[in-house]
Amino acid sequence: MVIDVVKTRLQVEARKGESHYKGLFDAFRKILREEGPRALFKGGPARVIRSSPQFGFTLLAYEQLHHYPWGEQPKKIDTMFTRVPEDLSMIRARNALKILLDVHGDIGRKLQDRS
Structure with a gap:
C-alpha cells in the first residue's frame, strides 16, 4: 500500500x-517529512476495494487458462510434412558431424598458428 x-x-x-x-x-x-507517516496510507481502503476484486479476476482467469489445452496437437495431421525420411535424417547427422570435426580441427590449427 505504501509503495x-x-x-x-x-x-x-x-x-x-x-x-x-x-x-x-x-x-x-x-x-514522510512533509505529510507524516499517515500520508503513506492515504486511500488505503479504496485501494483494497479496487485491488481485491481485480486480483480475484486475474487469479480466476489464470486458473481457467492454465487448464486450456494450448499445446495439444490437432487430431488429424498430414504425415507427409511431419515425418522426416530416414535418409534425410542420416544426411543431417553426417553433415553435423562433419561441421563439428571441422570446427574442432580449425581450433587446433589456430592455436598452433598463434604459438
Missing part, C-alpha cells in the same frame, strides 16, 4: 505548490 501511494505520486504531475519528486526514494522521504 502504491509513492508510485501514484510519481505518476501524477505536480501542481503549483506541490512537491516535485526526483525518484522513488526522494518521493518516499518527502512524503
Whole structure:
C-alpha cells in the first residue's frame, strides 16, 4: 500500500505548490517529512476495494487458462510434412558431424598458428 501511494505520486504531475519528486526514494522521504507517516496510507481502503476484486479476476482467469489445452496437437495431421525420411535424417547427422570435426580441427590449427 505504501509503495502504491509513492508510485501514484510519481505518476501524477505536480501542481503549483506541490512537491516535485526526483525518484522513488526522494518521493518516499518527502512524503514522510512533509505529510507524516499517515500520508503513506492515504486511500488505503479504496485501494483494497479496487485491488481485491481485480486480483480475484486475474487469479480466476489464470486458473481457467492454465487448464486450456494450448499445446495439444490437432487430431488429424498430414504425415507427409511431419515425418522426416530416414535418409534425410542420416544426411543431417553426417553433415553435423562433419561441421563439428571441422570446427574442432580449425581450433587446433589456430592455436598452433598463434604459438
